[in-house]
Amino acid sequence: MADATGFHLKGSAPERYEHYVAPLMAPFVTALVDAADLYPGATVLDLACGTGFAARAAAAQAGPTGRVAGVDLNEGMLKIAVACHPRLYPDIEFTAAPADDLPYPDATFDAVLCQQGAQFFPDLTAALRETARVTRPGGRFAATVWSHPDDSPYFVAQRHALERHGAPEAVAGFRSAFDTADRVITDLGRAGFHSPTRHDLTFDITLPPLEDYIPGHLSAIPWGQSIAETEGEDALTRAADTIRARLPTDTTTFPFTATLVTAVR
Ligand SMILES: C[S@@+](CC[C@H](N)C(=O)[O-])C[C@H]1O[C@@H](n2cnc3c(N)ncnc32)[C@H](O)[C@@H]1O
Numbered sequence: 321m322a323d324a325t326g327f328h329l330k331g332s333a334p335e336r337y338e339h340y341v342a343p344l345m346a347p348f349v350t351a352l353v354d355a356a357d358l359y360p361g362a363t364v365l366d367l368a369c370g371t372g373f374a375a376r377a378a379a380a381q382a383g384p385t386g387r388v389a390g391v392d393l394n395e396g397m398l399k400i401a402v403a404c405h406p407r408l409y410p411d412i413e414f415t416a417a418p419a420d421d422l423p424y425p426d427a428t429f430d431a432v433l434c435q436q437g438a439q440f441f442p443d444l445t446a447a448l449r450e451t452a453r454v455t456r457p458g459g460r461f462a463a464t465v466w467s468h469p470d471d472s473p474y475f476v477a478q479r480h481a482l483e484r485h486g487a488p489e490a491v492a493g494f495r496s497a498f499d500t501a502d503r504v505i506t507d508l509g510r511a512g513f514h515s516p517t518r519h520d521l522t523f524d525i526t527l528p529p530l531e532d533y534i535p536g537h538l539s540a541i542p543w544g545q546s547i548a549e550t551e552g553e554d555a556l557t558r559a560a561d562t563i564r565a566r567l568p569t570d571t572t573t574f575p576f577t578a579t580l581v582t583a584v585r
Contacts, residue, residue, distance in 0.1 A: 333396070340533065340537040345373045352435055360386060369376075377390055391414075430459050464525060512585065526573045
């Protein structure tokens with residue numbers, strides 16, 4: 321059965337993740353990289369890099385004299401990350417490892433980015449302690465985590481569909497993805513980071529035509545994967561129809577809010 325609480329995508333889902341999640345992440349990637357104050361020559365880690373959205377943006381900033389690494393538990397995500405890396409910049413080193421056991425020496429990185437990953441770590445304190453270990457003194461940490469689902473009509477519709485069509489673990493997985501900024505800030509302090517900041521960022525994002533986008537996106541996230549595995553593909557289609565019915569028909573533009581958290585090592 322799918323584990324919907326830790327964001328473990330299987331099969332061909334990572335490929336769909338890259339395609340369908342890209343529009344949702346694009347403006348937040350820019351804000352995340354800006355917050356880390358990257359510069360040519362910087363050494364950067366994209367923690368829980370997934371298919372590498374933030375790593376690719378960081379490589380553009382760090383330039384040919386920089387070094388960018390991406391680490392993620394899921395080898396399927398890393399396979400897509402490697403395939404999508406444009407090689408216009410120095411190679412990004414993509415490595416499979418858990419956030420609480422990173423394969424880098426102490427004080428390796430000038431900056432660590434973590435986009436929509438921290439809320440899924442089974443032991444956030446341990447992961448941030450390990451992140452502190454590989455960040456040089458004075459180095460920067462920047463992360464985004466989704467704020468409350470009620471901030472976006474799209475997520476409200478998705479939650480409604482999961483409550484109607486999903487098993488309890490799909491609903492629990494969805495809930496675990498949201499509203500974790502306070503926990504991240506507390507654990508950053510415990511892990512040895514200082515000067516934390518938090519800002520809510522809201523972007524109006526125009527999604528592709530919803531008839532294709534909604535089922536595609538649902539099939540590219542663990543709680544959609546969980547519905548398909550426990551209730552069948554028809555249930556996934558019904559869940560997508562439920563989302564569509566809850567959204568207005570005259571627009572594909574919706575607000576999305578994430579909290580940007582930064583800290584200094
Ligand atoms: C919502 S995705 C975000 C991926 C990517 N950062 C992005 O911008 O799209 C969450 C990622 O966290 C990874 N992940 C979950 N738990 C992890 C852990 N303990 N250590 C490393 N990666 C983990 C998942 O494999 C997944 O790729």
